[in-house]
Amino acid sequence: MPKIPMCDRCLFYAHNPYLVCAVHLDGVDGDSCLDFREDPNAEPVEVWEPEGASYYNGELILQPEQRRTQQQQLELLDTHPMFTGKCPQCEYEFDRDYTARVHWDCPECGWMDDSV
Structure with a gap:
């Protein structure tokens, strides 16, 4: 039934x-x-x-499963260009085109975004 x-x-x-x-x-x-x-x-x-x-x-x-600890996640919020608009190494200021940007590699100092 x-x-x-x-x-x-x-x-x-x-x-x-x-x-x-x-x-x-x-x-x-x-x-x-x-x-x-x-x-x-x-x-x-x-x-x-x-x-x-x-x-x-x-x-x-x-x-x-989270790859990062909570501390690492908070550090990412404080330093990543997606949130700050600046390169964490040389302070190069990125254009504010957040919706179109996928990669955040710095053209000035060569810093590469490895968070993706």
């Missing part, structure tokens, strides 16, 4: 191996039910997030 995850928390759920619920005896078509009513006596659903993951639209998404 087609049963969806929310059936177990529904007021109309039959708790019977032969019936899904009192309204839809054979279960629902699709992945949602218009007649769903939260059962006030149902066990609460535990929303658990492992470290490094978050829920987006009900789906658990693992965050990509």
Whole structure:
């Protein structure tokens, strides 16, 4: 019988191996039910997030592994030309065309952006 995850928390759920619920005896078509009513006596659903993951639209998404520590990330904010507009080595001032720029290599001193 087609049963969806929310059936177990529904007021109309039959708790019977032969019936899904009192309204839809054979279960629902699709992945949602218009007649769903939260059962006030149902066990609460535990929303658990492992470290490094978050829920987006009900789906658990693992965050990509960070290559830099938080200290290194903060240092990058203080020194990278994308954020300062200047070369960290010679203080050459870049044009402020942030949306078009992909590489931040310095034409004056040869500093190369290795953060990408």
